[in-house]
């Protein structure tokens with residue numbers, strides 16, 4: 143039986159268009175899913191859109207359309223962006239779909255039947271941008287949202303149905319303390335533990351102040367608060383309430399990828415809801431920091447239009463291509479801490495790793511094979527000095543992908559590219575007479591290109607498929623199976639090697 147690998151992104155709000163912050167999480171999830179497909183794992187990659195709630199309703203009103211039209215329009219923009227970026231999702235869930243309404247109603251009814259959802263009155267400061275209530279003590283200067291800083295909160299009073307979160311403090315602590323890897327990185331795990339240890343208040347999970355949501359089956363006029371509908375998407379997509387066998391085949395072995403601002407929802411409320419419904423909490427939550435632009439988190443509800451148009455994924459794809467875009471976010475932004483986004487860093491990384499290293503290796507090899515071997519690629523040597531490097535690089539790359547560290551994985555893979563360029567410079571096959579010595583060096587370099595095409599395919603799927611084709615191989619690198627396919631000696635030799643245009647034209651600085 144192959145291993146199963148279930149990975150999710152947050153589902154994104156449809157109040158506006160996708161930006162590079164969304165793309166960051168989504169590209170990482172995509173690359174990790176692609177890595178697991180290479181391992182032969184049965185892989186399921188879920189993304190989608192979060193379409194209910196006040197924020198979406200208000201943005202629809204401002205745009206003069208219905209919330210459903212607004213959702214349709216912007217969900218399509220997310221899909222377009224992901225198609226552009228080569229995102230290989232298996233399912234794109236929209237919370238307005240009937241399958242999701244059914245799952246939300248099923249799961250929350252189960253919690254109510256178990257006695258953990260009850261009627262009560264709630265009054266408190268509420269931030270519309272976060273769609274969240276805060277405690278008075280959390281506000282900035284007594285009136286501003288702790289996340290949005292300059293946005294004043296509104297005071298809401300509602301008779302709502304409450305989830306008895308307070309009853310789950312001990313079980314949540316047991317879940318996290320008993321599973322040291324469940325929340326990564328460690329600093330975020332400690333943050334969650336600290337929050338839970340302070341004591342948990344019950345939370346209001348329904349609204350009567352708006353109708354744009356999933357109806358509460360037992361209370362006409364109430365809809366579920368958007369977060370308690372949204373979180374359930376991860377269960378809807380794998381069949382909760384519809385196909386329990388399918389659900390059980392994926393749950394709870396999930397990897398949730400999230401930005402740090404939604405950690406409480408994923409590491410406190412969501413696991414507590416699952417426990418209350420008699421289900422297991424998720425096995426892995428991976429929390430990353432923010433991409434910052436001039437020190438501010440870039441988010442569509444706060445940033446000005448100029449900033450946003452600068453950072454739409456398509457804008458960068460125009461300059462760097464899909465693979466250049468993906469490579470930057472995977473290689474340059476470590477998974478965990480906050481990171482400053484600058485255009486210059488994208489250019490530098492593109493030129494250094496893609497144009498000068500990988501692109502140059504391919505073009506050198508293809509040029510010399512054309513000149514010295516009549517365009518037919520020789521086979522590698524079994525005892526090549528590069529064989530040991532390739533084995534080490536495979537192992538380091540695999541470890542880093544398993545740890546959700548794309549940046550380290552690509553750093554490891556590029557060691558092989560750099561060492562092969564150095565090996566060519568040492569041996570200078572372009573200066574030698576055609577013959578076995580030249581064949582040996584070029585065969586080794588072609589074998590490296592084959593292996594690198596496989597190892598780098600999760601990050602740069604288009605370019606690696608092109609390298610594969612140019613060195614004369616059939617099929618695609620992302621159809622290969624690791625670890626066997628990375629073993630030294632797979633390039634058969636005797637294949638036609640095509641020169642072609644530069645794979646990554648250098649960008650002028």
Ligand code: ME8
Nearest residue numbers: 152153154155163164167192372373401432433440
């Ligand atoms: O929070 N840097 O949706 P959202 C890094 N619908 N990542 C960023 C980012 C930035 N500057 N800006 C956004 C929601 N992201 C809810 C989620 S899940 C059940 C519901 C990424 O549209 C990051 O993954 O505000 C963050 O958590 C997510 O987009 C927030 O997207």
